[in-house]
Amino acid sequence: SQQGEEDPQALSIQEGENATMNCSYKTSINNLQWYRQNSGRGLVHLILIRSNEREKHSGRLRVTLDTSKKSSSLLITASRAADTASYFCASAAGNTPLVFGKGTRLSVIA
């Protein structure tokens, strides 16, 4: 399987805390993307970071990419109960389809 891996598989935090999720992938990439999935819904893309970028911000989201370690992290700052969802990383290489990891289930407790 070419799937990447997210770590941890599940994360439970208090509202207001920061949440960090990590992702590892297996091949050289053009970009890495993070998606969010609310229970019973489709995935929604959050942020894309290109292979020549090391860090990217979008609102309360911060993504880092370390191509030497084939890893990425997603940081959600000042988490809210509405951030409760599953988060997936997906790696993109050439014209091949995205390869998704297995996801991290985040629970933010109010």
Add this chain to the structure above:
Amino acid sequence: IAGITQAPTSQILAAGRRMTLRCTQDMRHNAMYWYRQDLGLGLRLIHYSNTAGTTGKGEVPDGYSVSRANTDDFPLTLASAVPSQTSVYFCASSDPGGLSFFGQGTRLTVV
């Protein structure tokens, strides 16, 4: 703006029956995909199409077929359903920048 529309939203299907899951997009994206999502296994690619008239196999293609007669439609067919095909199926398309857009999924139960 509809984006990706999947039908049906859920289905209970007898084993051995044939079933087609429908997927339509209105974004004129060339690339489309079918994934299945199972607990603990994440999303696995079944088939994909980079442009109308072409298709390719993903990680778990066995038991499934697709066609891409035009840009908008990408149906997924189970020729003879088996219980292991019980899953949630997602159709997606991607824009030229590589961002993917997903449908709301079809929950299929094969009994």
